[in-house]
Ligand code: 5GP
C-alpha cells in the first residue's frame with residue numbers, strides 16, 4: 001500500500017531519485033539528502049507506515065527487518081566498529097518531518113547525549 005502524496009513512497013516507486021545503498025523485498029535504505037554526520041542513511045519499509053505510532057502488531061516482522069537492516073547498513077558503510085546512532089523520530093515533539101516510518105543510521109563521528 002503506498003500513499004501517492006508521500007515523499008518516501010515516491011522514492012520507493014522511483015518517482016524521486018535517491019542514492020540507494022541497500023534494498024530487500026520489504027525495505028530500502030538510501031542516503032539522507034541533508035546528512036547530519038559523515039554517514040547518514042535512512043532505512044524505510046516499502047510499505048507506507050506513517051510512523052512508529054501507526055505501526056501495529058502485524059508489522060512486527062517488518063520492524064524487526066528494519067532494525068536488522070540498520071545494523072547491516074552500518075556494517076556495510078564501515079561505521080559499525082566505531083559505533084553508530086539509530087534514531088526514529090515520531091510526531092511533532094519527536095521532530096518527524098517526513099510521515100513515512102524511517103530509521104536514521106548515523107555515524108563516522110562521535111554522537112552526543114542527550115539529543116537536542
Ligand atoms: P525526520 O525529520 O522525519 O526524522 O527525517 C526526515 C529526513 O528525510 C531528514 O533527515 C531529511 O534530510 C530527509 N529527506 C527529506 N527529503 C528528502 C529527499 O527528498 N531525499 C532524501 N534522500 N532525504 C530526504
Ligand code: ZN
Nearest residue numbers: 006009048100
Ligand atoms: Zn509513504
